[in-house]
Amino acid sequence: MNRRLPSLLLAAFAGIYLWQALAIPLDPWSASESINARTLPITYAVLLLLVALGLGIRPAPSSETGSIHSALGWRRLASHAVVIVAFGLFIPVAGLWVSLAGLLLACLLIAGERRPLVLVLAPLGTALLAWFLLVVALGVYIDPGRWFS
Structure with a gap:
């Protein structure tokens, strides 16, 4: 039972999220459309329920040798x-x-990456690409924050 508790909690969270997603009010003109304000939250909730179901029905591990690594996993998860x-x-x-x-x-850094080139280029490249796509290409205004205002 202890092994299935995380998947049960995840399924409960997904169920509550799905219930809340179904309660999102729709405008009269978007209620009949196939893609509306509820589509993405409902999709996320259903996918999360499927993941929880998959985690809950997986077979038990044959041995408990991963106890040392599980503490490191929880520490990384908490750090993230x-x-x-x-x-x-x-x-x-x-x-x-x-x-x-x-x-x-x-x-x-938490994941263990230590190559300086990757540590510099991956975050900066991702942020610059996202900025270019949203601000330059799509013209979406993103608040620059108090430091740059």
């Missing part, structure tokens, strides 16, 4: 969670693009 929360808090201050580059850099 802290970095993601910091990313969300950092967006109003530094802007989306600087925060995104910082998020990617921190996640690469």
Whole structure:
């Protein structure tokens, strides 16, 4: 039972998320369309339910040799969670693009990447490409943050 608890919690979260997604109000003109404001949240909820189901029905591991590595996995997971929360808090201050580059850099460091070229080019390249696509190509205004205002 202890092994199935995470998948059960994930399924419960997905069920609540699906219930909330189905309650999203629609405008009269978009209610009859196949793609509307509910489409993406419902898709996410269904996919999350499928992942939870897959995790719940997988066979039990043959041995418990991974206990040393599981502590490292939880530490990495907690580190990623802290970095993601910091990313969300950092967006109003530094802007989306600087925060995104910082998020990617921190996640690469947590994942164990140590090559300097990758640590510099991957976050900066991703942030610059996203900036180009959203701001330049699509013309979407993204607040630059308090540092750059």
